[in-house]
Amino acid sequence: MLENNATYNQFFDLFQQQDHSRLAGFDDFMQRQGVTFNLYKNDQFIEQTFPFDAIPRIIPTDEFAHLSRGLEQRVAALNAFLNDIYSEQKIIKAGIIPPDFVFGSKAYLPAFHGCRAPQDVRTHISGLDLVKDSASNEWLILEDNLRVPSGASYPLSIRRAYRQLFPQLFEKMSIAPSDNYGQLLSSMYEHVNPGGISVVLSPGRFNSAFYEHSYLARISDARLVTNSDLFVDNNVLYLKSFNGKRIRVGVVYRRLDDDFLDPLNFHRDSMIGVPNLMSVYRAGNVALLNAVGNGIADDKGIYYFVPKMIRYYLGEEPILSNAPTYLPWFDDDREFVLENLHKLVIKDVAEAGGYGVVFGSKLSQQQLSNLAAHIQAEPRRFIAQELIEFYDIPTQVDGQIVPRKSDLRMYILHGKDITVWAGGLTRFAREAGNYLVNSSQGGGFKDTWIMGA
Amino acid sequence: MIFNLSYQMTLAFNAPVRNHQFMLRLLPRLASGIVVQSQQLMVTGEHDAGRFYDGFSNRLICGQAIEAHRDFRVSYQAKLKRGTPAKQSSDMLTAVYLAPSKLTQCDAKRLSSWLELPSIYENSMTLAQALSHLVYQRMTYSAGTTHTEHTVSELIDNPVGVCQDYAHLLIALLRYYLIPARYVAGIAQGEGQSHAWVEAWIDGYWLGLDPTHDCLVHEDDPYIAFAVGRDFSDCPLNSGAFSGNATHTLTIQANLTPSS
Structure with a gap:
């Protein structure tokens, strides 16, 4: 079903009056700026542009206000959960989350139990994935990304091109500016900084998000570095500057996973980490964005418990709901899941990137019974969700405007306050009827326009 | 002492x-x-x-x-001076030592069909000792045959190794019986080098077990712990x-x- 609101009509009226030959300008812009997305496929390193569609996702003012309240609430609860899990573990003692779901997860890092994050902020940059359910007309949370959520640079940089190519749209429509993202980042750095400069730590230019790393460093007034620019001395992190001087570093917006951060504390053969970085962290002399060990909060098995976290830590009812989810680990849920396997979406909690998602409706009888056996053998490994008929939004494919499934990643920054950025990454599926919008599955992106008051 | x-x-x-x-x-x-x-x-x-x-x-x-x-x-x-460890205030829940860890992970069915595991036992204490003895019996000590990343699954195929391997196997067995168990790295008298043993959470205390020497580790025994963890990978010296x-x-x- 196609999503619609009055603003879409306003957009299309204006859009039809525009010179469509200018649309080619987007591709030129992306080529020129090097807005690329790198992929590994069959062991081949492919640099490709991220397909862009000029028809934006449009979110009315009041809808964004509602979303903001819900996202702020959710991030506050997730941050409280992380602080709790790495200290008192009250939520487990209270019986709200079974210990298995925390301690059985590889993302939980007990070696950092008791290690406080500067200002008790752990969820500095969250990317929460939502879809709008066409049945209830409600936004639902599909996934919390609290480790290294990527993608903000795409809508940010394309917005600049959009304003240049189609200025009239921005004059006639009241679209909330999204260009404050860099400012939001740098004031967040300031709040958590124990002293020193801010850096964006990238694994290097072969990483799929290198364009983004350099872009974010530039707009947030941070230095773009790789591990060889940094070193640790006496529990302090330094940047080697060109004139041989050392400059103290207080904030590391790291764009690599925990596993690679420090070969002394994690994968010992990591060539992209900074040896002993974690001693600086333990001494409280650096803020790592996001904090180490956050993976336990965005684990697919923990997702189920987020509404309970909101009630437990904040004493509030969740403003935004999860997609209806079942945990085969619970006997009742398992029974339901096994009976309704053909209707459900099954996710393997061990995998990310969309490869571990199975639609029951697309499986043969044989495949269904294999999956059922898997679930019975290792119930903790799976979650099951009802298939959400989320909205299609109008999308241009080969010059035609057609409906395509789209999700939305919103970015929430947590410094002194929790702020939802008035922009977002809308991803759409390339093929009709496809529900998987991940860029690693070949999907494209759109800008997200939040309407101003 | x-x-x-x-x-x-x-x-x-x-x-x-x-x-x-x-x-x-x-x-x-x-x-x-x-x-x-x-x-x-x-x-x-x-x-x-x-x-x-x-x-x-x-x-x-x-x-x-x-x-x-x-x-x-x-x-x-x-x-x-070694004294009685204080009863744990349990700031990190002992349940962290129940979940399978990187090096102790193994298929429960394989483990139970490989060893004749006791089905009747007086209490957790006697069970833990029996399991430690079982490890001592089934393992063959041989220095230099294994590496530090050796897993319990590999031990089932070839039960040969050093104190680290003995400890991992015992930890897997204790966890199989839902007894929280942890790896201990430190120094023991007579070893001349570092040693590894096991602690099991029984009746609110950590009971020390040394499967390599088939004995309990009492508080007066010459064992000095440097590090504990879910398995070796949590406590490299x-x-x-x-x-x-x-x-x-x-x-x-x-x-x-x-x-x-």
Whole structure:
């Protein structure tokens, strides 16, 4: 079903009056700026542009206000959960989350139990994935990304091109500016900084998000570095500057996973980490964005418990709901899941990137019974969700405007306050009827326009 | 009971190295009920290394030896008192020691069909001892045959190894019976080098078990813990990274004796 609101009509009226030959300008812009997305496929390193569609996702003012309240609430609860899990573990003692779901997860890092994050902020940059359910007309949370959520640079940089190519749209429509993202980042750095400069730590230019790393460093007034620019001395992190001087570093917006951060504390053969970085962290002399060990909060098995976290830590009812989810680990849920396997979406909690998602409706009888056996053998490994008929939004494919499934990643920054950025990454599926919008599955992106008051 | 502990750990490089970053777990673990009466520690190149606790309450020495060196030495001498460990305030839940960990992970069915596991037992204490004895019987001690990443699954195929492997197998068995179990790295009398054993959470206390020597570890026994964790990978005594094209050999010479 196609999503619609009055603003879409306003957009299309204006859009039809525009010179469509200018649309080619987007591709030129992306080529020129090097807005690329790198992929590994069959062991081949492919640099490709991220397909862009000029028809934006449009979110009315009041809808964004509602979303903001819900996202702020959710991030506050997730941050409280992380602080709790790495200290008192009250939520487990209270019986709200079974210990298995925390301690059985590889993302939980007990070696950092008791290690406080500067200002008790752990969820500095969250990317929460939502879809709008066409049945209830409600936004639902599909996934919390609290480790290294990527993608903000795409809508940010394309917005600049959009304003240049189609200025009239921005004059006639009241679209909330999204260009404050860099400012939001740098004031967040300031709040958590124990002293020193801010850096964006990238694994290097072969990483799929290198364009983004350099872009974010530039707009947030941070230095773009790789591990060889940094070193640790006496529990302090330094940047080697060109004139041989050392400059103290207080904030590391790291764009690599925990596993690679420090070969002394994690994968010992990591060539992209900074040896002993974690001693600086333990001494409280650096803020790592996001904090180490956050993976336990965005684990697919923990997702189920987020509404309970909101009630437990904040004493509030969740403003935004999860997609209806079942945990085969619970006997009742398992029974339901096994009976309704053909209707459900099954996710393997061990995998990310969309490869571990199975639609029951697309499986043969044989495949269904294999999956059922898997679930019975290792119930903790799976979650099951009802298939959400989320909205299609109008999308241009080969010059035609057609409906395509789209999700939305919103970015929430947590410094002194929790702020939802008035922009977002809308991803759409390339093929009709496809529900998987991940860029690693070949999907494209759109800008997200939040309407101003 | 009071003990004298001394050790020297040496990393010998075959070529000079610089910018050597290290993280050591080589101090007695106070949370295990050890009281330090006096101690002296020397670390190569250390000016003011960081002292921290990791999440398992193990003590860490973090630092760097920047200048070129071929030897990295840690020497330690101490007079230590072992007493009853305080009943855990349980700030990290013991359930963390129930979940399968990287090196102890194995298929429960394989484990139970490989060993004749007791189905009737008096209590957890006797069960733990029986399991420790079973490990001692089924394993064959052989130095240098395994590497530090050896898993319990591999042990089932070939039950040969060193104290680390004995400990991992016992941990897997205890967890199979839902007894929280943890790996202990430290020094034991007569070993001359580092040793590994096991603790099982029974009736609110950590019971020490040494499957390599088929015995219990009582509080008066000459065992000094440096680190505990879910398995070996949580408690390496020495981790490091350096610049320079060199290989190294590690030796630990330790001496632990009861003090008169």
